[in-house]
Amino acid sequence: MESNIFSSSKDVFLDAVNAKDYVQLDRVSTIYQSLKNSVKKPLKMVLLYGKPGTGKSMFLSKLYQDLSSSQQVHLYQTPILDESEFFKTLSKDLFNIKYIGELNFTQFLVILNENNLYDIPLVLLDEAQLYSSEQMEKIRLLADTRKIKFVITLHKTEREDLIAKEHFQTRIWETIELENASAVELKMYIQKKLMKANCFDGANIFNNKSVQLIHKITKGNYRDTNKLLYTVFDIYTWYSENNPSKINTRQISNKIIEMAAIHTGLIDA
Amino acid sequence: MLNIYDLEKKWLTYKIKSFLPVISIFIALLIIIIAIYLFVDLKKLNILDTTIPSTITKKQENNISNAVQESLKKETPVVQSKDISQEIVTPTRVEEAIQLPPRNETPSHEKNILEPSMAFMETMQSKPLRQTTNTQKTVPKNTVQVPKKQTATTITQKPQTQLTHETNSITIKKQNTYEDIEYVIKRFKKNNNPALSLFVAKKYYELGEYKQAYNYALITNEINNNIEASWIIFSKSLVKLNQKAKAIQTLQQYINHSDSNQAKLLLKEILSGKFK
Ligand SMILES: Nc1ncnc2c1ncn2[C@@H]1O[C@H](COP(=O)(O)OP(=O)(O)O)[C@@H](O)[C@H]1O
Numbered sequence: 001m002e003s004n005i006f007s008s009s010k011d012v013f014l015d016a017v018n019a020k021d022y023v024q025l026d027r028v029s030t031i032y033q034s035l036k037n038s039v040k041k042p043l044k045m046v047l048l049y050g051k052p053g054t055g056k057s058m059f060l061s062k063l064y065q066d067l068s069s070s071q072q073v074h075l076y077q078t079p080i081l082d083e084s085e086f087f088k089t090l091s092k093d094l095f096n097i098k099y100i101g102e103l104n105f106t107q108f109l110v111i112l113n114e115n116n117l118y119d120i121p122l123v124l125l126d127e128a129q130l131y132s133s134e135q136m137e138k139i140r141l142l143a144d145t146r147k148i149k150f151v152i153t154l155h156k157t158e159r160e161d162l163i164a165k166e167h168f169q170t171r172i173w174e175t176i177e178l179e180n181a182s183a184v185e186l187k188m189y190i191q192k193k194l195m196k197a198n199c200f201d202g203a204n205i206f207n208n209k210s211v212q213l214i215h216k217i218t219k220g221n222y223r224d225t226n227k228l229l230y231t232v233f234d235i236y237t238w239y240s241e242n243n244p245s246k247i248n249t250r251q252i253s254n255k256i257i258e259m260a261a262i263h264t265g266l267i268d269a
Numbered sequence: 270m271l272n273i274y275d276l277e278k279k280w281l282t283y284k285i286k287s288f289l290p291v292i293s294i295f296i297a298l299l300i301i302i303i304a305i306y307l308f309v310d311l312k313k314l315n316i317l318d319t320t321i322p323s324t325i326t327k328k329q330e331n332n333i334s335n336a337v338q339e340s341l342k343k344e345t346p347v348v349q350s351k352d353i354s355q356e357i358v359t360p361t362r363v364e365e366a367i368q369l370p371p372r373n374e375t376p377s378h379e380k381n382i383l384e385p386s387m388a389f390m391e392t393m394q395s396k397p398l399r400q401t402t403n404t405q406k407t408v409p410k411n412t413v414q415v416p417k418k419q420t421a422t423t424i425t426q427k428p429q430t431q432l433t434h435e436t437n438s439i440t441i442k443k444q445n446t447y448e449d450i451e452y453v454i455k456r457f458k459k460n461n462n463p464a465l466s467l468f469v470a471k472k473y474y475e476l477g478e479y480k481q482a483y484n485y486a487l488i489t490n491e492i493n494n495n496i497e498a499s500w501i502i503f504s505k506s507l508v509k510l511n512q513k514a515k516a517i518q519t520l521q522q523y524i525n526h527s528d529s530n531q532a533k534l535l536l537k538e539i540l541s542g543k544f545k
């Protein structure tokens with residue numbers, strides 16, 4: 001019985017980006033609102049950046065889900081690194097033109113000029129730091145035609161900061177930074193996530209102190225928190241199956257949090 | 270996939286490791302405290318001349334210092350005060366005190382060392398009180414009661430100190446030295462602290478009682494053979510007792526063992542005949 005509670009709670013923290021699992025957090029939702037607004041503005045391009053695990057991909061898929069019913073929107077979660085392949089995919093998705101053979105940038109510009117869409121399509125590009133700077137420059141030029149809008153995400157590292165400077169700062173791009181959660185936000189995140197999956201028992205075992213310990217270990221990073229809590233519930237599952245006397249089902253134990261942190265490498269022992 | 274037993278072990282070592290800094294900080298603090306304590310002790314050894322008399326009289330509290338101070342206050346009828354302070358100021362010592370003036374002439378400067386230390390102690394008692402009242406008076410007078418109380422205490426304090434200053438005659442100082450020695454010997458017999466025996470050696474040396482100085486320096490060295498000042502007094506006493514060769518031999522051995530600069534200097538002075 002109990003092991004079921006733990007294993008279902010465990011699955012909540014599988015690291016997957018799925019718009020239906022999106023939880024509404026205060027700061028996140030204001031940022032999300034401003035993102036939605038800037039997408040509506042003409043000529044606005046949006047750069048979403050932040051450290052890995054701050055929820056950029058989650059944002060994009062949520063945006064995709066919310067907008068797809070009202071406008072043309074396309075999400076590319078993994079970058080299409082081959083240039084010809086990239087333009088061929090765009091022409092197929094945006095204009096329903098299946099191109100055979102190579103398609104270069106100038107040829108794609110011709111297609112773009114010939115096909116005036118009433119509604120400007122929105123293209124969401126995740127993990128844009130993987131694109132080469134030449135490819136990035138071409139994406140920017142496409143945006144300058146005002147015939148396609150882009151929202152792209154970037155991991156924030158020094159190198160990517162440089163790309164951001166070169167390509168976006170002087171342009172008409174709007175930049176939005178995503179950050180790690182505060183301890184309060186992290187508690188909301190954990191509890192909302194569990195409640196959403198109907199794991200009420202799982203949600204109730206987290207008090208402020210244990211959340212503070214989790215926050216200290218993960219620094220509020222959503223991905224690290226997922227990793228940690230997945231292992232925490234994994235350990236709980238093991239105990240409830242093999243040594244149930246060792247666990248308290250009403251309050252999460254710091255020891256188990258720390259054991260999970262050791263197992264996931266978030267703290268080294 | 271999950272090896273809980275292994276993980277529990279790792280967790281335990283992690284916990285111990287995370288407590289290590291706390292424990293080491295605690296140990297470091299303890300060592301520092303001990304070091305400071307030892308350092309203060311050493312300092313006492315080095316500046317015994319000035320510190321010990323005052324510290325001793327301070328520690329006695331109700332014993333000698335008060336008795337002496339009382340006798341000092343009742344300055345004119347000296348004989349009476351001796352009777353009152355029964356314990357320490359025994360009749361024999363009073364006689365000594367009376368006889369003292371002629372003796373004083375020889376080691377007069379050494380008594381001068383004692384005098385400022387006493388004055389220092391007395392001002393120590395009275396000063397802080399005066400200072401606090403002064404500062405509190407200049408700072409806004411918030412409440413009327415508090416300054417009043419403090420001035421009251423200073424008033425009672427002042428006459429005491431003034432009295433003692435006025436009555437600081439040489440004879441009493443001399444008496445103090447002998448009383449100090451007596452008292453320190455008593456204490457030394459109780460706790461065998463080399464700082465005390467060294468103090469006694471120094472005092473006897475100052476009083477020209479070189480045999481006693483030699484004895485107490487020897488005792489000190491037996492308890493702790495690393496006290497520079499004790500070896501110096503020991504060697505000096507030997508010279509004074511016409512045992513120059515033995516003094517030189519002792520100093521040389523001590524220098525070999527400790528590389529003491531003060532010992533080297535003394536040896537030089539003895540060899541050159543500067544110190545007799
Ligand atoms: N608002 C959110 N609601 C629910 N889960 C989220 C949210 N933000 C982040 N996450 C979780 O955190 C994990 C990491 O987020 P992700 O979007 O992949 O980060 P990034 O793309 O910035 O590296 C995701 O697997 C997702 O489950």
Ligand SMILES: [Mg+2]
Binds near residue numbers: 053056126127
């Ligand atoms: Mg991502």
